[in-house]
Amino acid sequence: MDIHAWQLWILAAIIAGSLEMALPGFVMLWFCVGAVVASLAAAVGLDINVQLALFTLISVTLFAASRTLFKKAFMRNASTVKTGVEAMVGQEAVVTESLVEGYGGTVRINGELWSARPLGGPVAEGERVIVEQVEGLKLWVRRPAASLEVPLKKKEGR
Incomplete structure (x- = not known):
């Protein structure tokens, strides 16, 4: 049985997706998306260095932007709650x-x-x-x- 790089990336995406369901917060979701993009790059035949670069770039960018994305999507009408001395x-x-x-x-x-x-x-x-x-x-x-x-x-x- 011959294992291809895209299959390994899909396996990594499945593992990251499973961990996302088991862990609180949106952390592993972004690594799952990065692995899917890397699997598409592998399926097209791009080099392993390009696959790793895409995985890292996509995962880190989405991870860093997730706070802004979710705040804009889910907190746009939220009012701030005053607590304590305030x-x-x-x-x-x-x-x-x-x-x-x-x-x-x-x-x-x-x-x-x-x-x-x-x-x-x-x-x-x-x-x-x-x-x-x-x-x-x-x-x-x-x-x-x-x-x-x-x-x-x-x-x-x-």
């Missing part, structure tokens, strides 16, 4: 120790106590505030803005 901005906190300008105080947010400084005057204990900014382990907070809604007066006769 997620605190805009959230409501309760003052546990009066906030005095220049000295600050303490607020409770998400069950945790944080050192806080007021933006726009002192804030009494028990009041609700909004986190505007996080600076290290200190929160800059303000009172929620008063509603600007003005009730419409009913017109006479209607």
Whole structure:
């Protein structure tokens, strides 16, 4: 039985494809594609050096570009999720120790106590505030803005 180079490349592609199904992530898939391209080169009769060069070039290029390819294909409408300190901005906190300008105080947010400084005057204990900014382990907070809604007066006769 005579074994040809293209058959060995197909065997390599099958092995890489099997490993791709067994392993998490898209890693071996690109080596599978590279082996298929190299098998086509072998079937056409190109030299082993050309086959190896094509296998390496295709596999490494696809491997390097896969993050960009998948991000563009699957993440185009995804919004970024804020976590940790980044997620605190805009959230409501309760003052546990009066906030005095220049000295600050303490607020409770998400069950945790944080050192806080007021933006726009002192804030009494028990009041609700909004986190505007996080600076290290200190929160800059303000009172929620008063509603600007003005009730419409009913017109006479209607």
